[in-house]
Amino acid sequence: DTEVTQTPKHLVMGMTNKKSLKCEQHMGHRAMYWYKQKAKKPPELMFVYSYEKLSINESVPSRFSPECPNSSLLNLHLHALQPEDSALYLCASSRLPGGATDTQYFGPGTRLTVL
Amino acid sequence: DAKTTQPPSMDCAEGRAANLPCNHSTISGNEYVYWYRQIHSQGPQYIIHGLKNNETNEMASLIITEDRKSSTLILPHATLRDTAVYYCIVRVDSSYKLIFGSGTRLLVRP
Numbered sequence: 758d759t760e761v762t763q764t765p766k767h768l769v770m771g772m773t774n775k776k777s778l779k780c781e782q783h784m785g786h787r788a789m790y791w792y793k794q795k796a797k798k799p800p801e802l803m804f805v806y807s808y809e810k811l812s813i814n815e816s817v818p819s820r821f822s823p824e825c826p827n828s829s830l831l832n833l834h835l836h837a838l839q840p841e842d843s844a845l846y847l848c849a850s851s852r853l854p855g856g857a858t859d860t861q862y863f864g865p866g867t868r869l870t871v872l
Numbered sequence: 873d874a875k876t877t878q879p880p881s882m883d884c885a886e887g888r889a890a891n892l893p894c895n896h897s898t899i900s901g902n903e904y905v906y907w908y909r910q911i912h913s914q915g916p917q918y919i920i921h922g923l924k925n926n927e928t929n930e931m932a933s934l935i936i937t938e939d940r941k942s943s944t945l946i947l948p949h950a951t952l953r954d955t956a957v958y959y960c961i962v963r964v965d966s967s968y969k970l971i972f973g974s975g976t977r978l979l980v981r982p
Contacts, residue, residue, distance in 0.1 A: 761915075788968070799959065799972030800916065813968060847915050858904065861970055863915035 760784075761864035763848050769870045772838060778867045780831040780848030789831040790861060791823060792847040800847055806831060838871045845869075876960045876973045883979040890947040892976050894960030897941040904963050905936060906970070907945045909956040916959065916972075919945065950980045 761782045770776050780789065788807050792800040805813035806825040820842075822834040831848055845868050849861040877895040884890040896905065904923050908916040920927055920934045922943075927934045933946040947954055957975040 763915075790968075799975060800970075801972075802969055805968045807968075845913070849915075858921070860906075860918050860921065862918060865915045866913075868913070 761848055761850055761862055763846075763864040763867050765867060766865070767868045767870075769872060770835065770838065771872050772840070774838075775834070775836045777835065778833040778846055778848075778869075780833075780850075780864055781829055782850040782862075782864075783829055784850065784852070784862070785828075786850035786852050786862075787828060788851045788853060788859070789825060790849040790851075791831070791833055792849065792863075794845040794847060794866070796844075804833075835869075838869075840871050843869055843871045876962055878958070878960050878973060878976045880974065881977040881979070883981055884950050885981050886952060887949055890950040890954065890978060890980070892945040892947075892958050892960075892978065893942065894945070895942045896960070896962045899940050899962050900964075902964060905934065905940075905943050906961040906963055907932070907934065908959045908961065908970075908972075909954075910959070910975075911953075911956040919958075921963075950978075952980050952982065954978065955980045 764779045790805050791803040793803050794800040802815050803817045804823045809825045820837050824832040845866045847866045848864045851859045851861045853859050904921050906921040907919040910916045919932050922934045936943045957977050959972050959975040961970050
């Protein structure tokens with residue numbers, strides 16, 4: 758089983774709202790990732806969590822706040838977003854952090870629209 | 873990580889083999905070739921990866937040239953459900969990152 762689940766599937770929010778995206782995996786993976794994908798563009802890495810600790814932040818604005826409460830869950834808290842933040846937000850996980858043979862498995866994504 | 877070059881689009885007939893090329897002429901010895909695909913509005917799906925030997929799994933085959941400067945992903949009997957954007961990614965052994973390029977949009981025709 759290589760399933761990563763994400764909720765919600767779709768989210769519409771105003772620029773003053775606070776919302777959260779959720780990602781879950783039960784494969785025992787110890788690395789989890791957030792990617793952002795704008796329309797007609799490839800996914801771009803935002804954050805990496807390794808053993809529940811933030812290990813990489815790709816210079817993401819502070820209005821995006823990741824959280825990894827345990828090894829199965831990854832959240833992305835959103836606050837004061839801009840319309841240009843509208844995108845598909847993808848979560849991924851892998852068995853162990855790092856290493857080119859460590860395959861990342863992606864969830865279906867959350868389609869976010871910021872009004 | 874080495875850069876990859878893929879044709880922007882390809883098409884093939886249903887039931888025929890789809891051969892998707894990827895150029896990675898600056899690949900170094902510890903970099904792996906990965907292939908993912910993304911069906912419209914879904915998350916990327918892992919297909920296959922390899923270092924220097926050819927690889928095969930239930931989804932596809934990966935042929936890497938001897939000098940490792942290019943590779944080909946082969947879908948042996950393409951179906952309509954294989955219509956997707958296919959990404960070839962070169963990944964260094966110590967890196968967390970998957971750096972996606974522009975990919976190849978494959979259209980499988982009935």
